[in-house]
Amino acid sequence: MSRHSKNAKAFLKDAKYSEWHDATFWAVREKRDNMAHGLPEWEQLRQKASQIKLHTLSHLDEYLEQFSAAAEKNGAIVHWAADAAQFNEIVFGILSEHGVKMIVKSKSMLTEECGMNPYLEGKGIEVVETDLGERIIQLLGQAPSHIVMPAVHLTPDQVGELFEREGISSEIGNHDPTYLTYRARLSLRNEFLTADAGMTGANFGIAATGDIVVCTNEGNADMSTSCPRLHIAALGLEKVIPDYDCLAVFQRLLCRSATGQPTTTYTSHFRKARPGAAPMHIILVDNGRSEWLGNPEHWQTLKCIRCGSCMNTCPVYRRSGGYSYSYFIPGPVGVNLGMLRDPRAHSGNVSACTLCLSCQSVCPVKVNLGEQIYKWRQMLPVWNAEPAGKKILCKGMSMVYNHPLLYKAATGVVKKPFHSLKTDSDE
Amino acid sequence: MSSKQDILGRIRAGIRERYEMPSLADLQATVFPDPLEAFITASLAAGSKVVEISPSSDINATVRELFPDAKVIASNLPEINIATINPDTVGSAQELNGTDVGIIRGSFGVAENGCFWIPQAMKEKAVCFISENLVILLPKTEIVNNMHEAYRRVNLGDYGYGTFISGPSKTADIAQTLVMGAQAARSVTVLLV
Ligand code: SF4
Numbered sequence: 001m002s003r004h005s006k007n008a009k010a011f012l013k014d015a016k017y018s019e020w021h022d023a024t025f026w027a028v029r030e031k032r033d034n035m036a037h038g039l040p041e042w043e044q045l046r047q048k049a050s051q052i053k054l055h056t057l058s059h060l061d062e063y064l065e066q067f068s069a070a071a072e073k074n075g076a077i078v079h080w081a082a083d084a085a086q087f088n089e090i091v092f093g094i095l096s097e098h099g100v101k102m103i104v105k106s107k108s109m110l111t112e113e114c115g116m117n118p119y120l121e122g123k124g125i126e127v128v129e130t131d132l133g134e135r136i137i138q139l140l141g142q143a144p145s146h147i148v149m150p151a152v153h154l155t156p157d158q159v160g161e162l163f164e165r166e167g168i169s170s171e172i173g174n175h176d177p178t179y180l181t182y183r184a185r186l187s188l189r190n191e192f193l194t195a196d197a198g199m200t201g202a203n204f205g206i207a208a209t210g211d212i213v214v215c216t217n218e219g220n221a222d223m224s225t226s227c228p229r230l231h232i233a234a235l236g237l238e239k240v241i242p243d244y245d246c247l248a249v250f251q252r253l254l255c256r257s258a259t260g261q262p263t264t265t266y267t268s269h270f271r272k273a274r275p276g277a278a279p280m281h282i283i284l285v286d287n288g289r290s291e292w293l294g295n296p297e298h299w300q301t302l303k304c305i306r307c308g309s310c311m312n313t314c315p316v317y318r319r320s321g322g323y324s325y326s327y328f329i330p331g332p333v334g335v336n337l338g339m340l341r342d343p344r345a346h347s348g349n350v351s352a353c354t355l356c357l358s359c360q361s362v363c364p365v366k367v368n369l370g371e372q373i374y375k376w377r378q379m380l381p382v383w384n385a386e387p388a389g390k391k392i393l394c395k396g397m398s399m400v401y402n403h404p405l406l407y408k409a410a411t412g413v414v415k416k417p418f419h420s421l422k423t424d425s426d427e
Numbered sequence: 428m429s430s431k432q433d434i435l436g437r438i439r440a441g442i443r444e445r446y447e448m449p450s451l452a453d454l455q456a457t458v459f460p461d462p463l464e465a466f467i468t469a470s471l472a473a474g475s476k477v478v479e480i481s482p483s484s485d486i487n488a489t490v491r492e493l494f495p496d497a498k499v500i501a502s503n504l505p506e507i508n509i510a511t512i513n514p515d516t517v518g519s520a521q522e523l524n525g526t527d528v529g530i531i532r533g534s535f536g537v538a539e540n541g542c543f544w545i546p547q548a549m550k551e552k553a554v555c556f557i558s559e560n561l562v563i564l565l566p567k568t569e570i571v572n573n574m575h576e577a578y579r580r581v582n583l584g585d586y587g588y589g590t591f592i593s594g595p596s597k598t599a600d601i602a603q604t605l606v607m608g609a610q611a612a613r614s615v616t617v618l619l620v
Binding site for chain 1: 430431434435437440441443444445446447448451454455456457469473519520521524537539540542550551552553555557574575578579581586587588589591592593595596597598599600601602603604606608609610611612
């Protein structure tokens with residue numbers, strides 16, 4: 001039994017909770033549907049978004065150079081991090097240079113991926129998450145259970161008791177979400193005013209202008225960068241898109257897909273540091289992405305704009321929760337990203353799929369998630385083989401990967417039966 | 428620097444086929460018979476208050492009426508004479524904390540989602556977020572249909588920062604319950620002039 005199956009079994013023991021979990025995410029899926037059905041051009045937008053991504057990813061070298069040149073022209077300092085370790089070192093280097101003791105940061109799955117918070121904390125730097133959900137799980141010492149709604153697995157009582165323990169709320173037993181949100185606001189306000197640096201992720205980097213674009217509902221990315229004297233922005237290579245015309249397409253899709261709102265409350269463009277502040281630092285992070293781009297069967301996973309809607313719709317995610325998966329990003333896209341990261345460590349996740357393909361019918365950029373999971377499954381004998389055989393098979397596979405014709409021959413057998421499942425991918 | 432070259436080299440080695448950029452010219456984006464009306468509907472849905480005022484009326488009196496208890500009012504707009512603090516001249520952004528009402532200008536609104544474009548036009552952009560209540564002066568003639576039209580008009584200005592805002596700061600991070608007033612402004616009032 002895979003780790004996911006065991007965890008899912010445990011998750012389902014609490015029938016009331018698992019029903020609530022299922023219904024909660026299905027409600028988000030329904031909100032997304034209302035938005036999609038409200039825009040007659042929805043399918044056209046998805047088609048364009050998918051094509052823009054295919055174009056951008058297959059010209060990523062050019063767009064990255066254009067982006068970094070534009071950002072440097074704006075006065076930003078651009079860093080290139082090959083992997084997580086280098087990323088963490090770069091961040092620490094910048095913070096040390098500015099004598100930073102405490103940073104406020106907005107939500108970023110990239111810093112999670114790189115293990116930045118524990119690394120910085122080990123170096124004596126205090127990191128304060130400012131997205132409410134992220135702050136809650138940070139105080140609990142947990143990881144996010146969803147990429148957009150990281151603390152959604154918790155009940156108001158759990159959050160209320162946490163805030164009482166932490167001295168954030170004063171009315172013991174008042175676990176009303178409005179009250180708890182207000183208390184968190186008061187506590188975080190102090191952090192915003194006293195932090196030495198603000199860190200943001202990025203939803204998009206704009207090659208034509210060098211803008212970093214961050215979408216939030218709470219305004220915490222803007223609060224994080226309005227008072228501190230230093231702003232560091234971190235983005236994965238695949239976040240760069242050509243220009244504002246393309247951004248309009250993604251902006252319209254992202255929030256409608258993610259939470260079922262027509263837009264996030266804030267769509268903020270950072271081009272220059274604020275007056276009197278230190279230059280803005282932008283860190284472009286590879287950490288596997290450039291290699292994944294060379295994977296003929298799975299490079300399209302890089303189209304993902306991290307909206308989370310494939311999780312919300314997934315019947316397995318809804319009934320097993322974010323913590324059942326072995327990779328830190330759960331759901332259909334997490335299954336695929338985990339396999340790209342380390343197939344031997346995360347092959348158990350590929351069974352967490354019914355092949356219903358609901359994920360790829362909602363994905364705003366048409367990542368062919370279910371088809372890719374199916375393809376990964378065909379490789380299971382490779383990743384699950386006994387140690388001796390495994391080594392040979394792995395070697396064989398890397399040779400096959402690097403030779404597209406061989407690859408086609410090797411997977412040709414499995415392609416046919418799957419064909420009937422094909423929906424609307426672009427290839 | 429070597430990381431940059433290594434990364435770009437790996438990308439070039441991995442790309443097998445270069446895909447064309449699709450034309451966006453044939454995109455049939457939603458337009459509205461009455462963009463202003465659509466903007467107001469979407470603004471209300473996003474949690475904004477909308478007040479239409481005539482060009483001859485006194486904006487200062489309107490703000491006073493809306494926020495009779497406000498003590499600290501922040502603005503650098505020339506037509507505002509009730510401001511007690513100016514985001515251009517404060518010694519630090521932190522001094523804007525405690526602002527009851529911040530008054531700023533929007534360039535244009537977007538009908539499809541009720542957001543408006545705020546290019547940074549003050550030294551400390553903190554005023555846009557740190558104020559408990561935010562008041563936006565927005566010309567009612569400047570409403571575009573959708574984000575495609577909006578992005579053709581976006582201009583960040585000299586400060587190199589700008590943001591689309593729709594309604595107050597909000598969160599649903601605790602049990603999916605929508606709460607207005609997360610980390611930034613707790614109310615947003617659009618004054619359509
Ligand atoms: S794969 Fe698609 S649906 Fe899933 S998070 Fe990414 S963009 Fe959203």
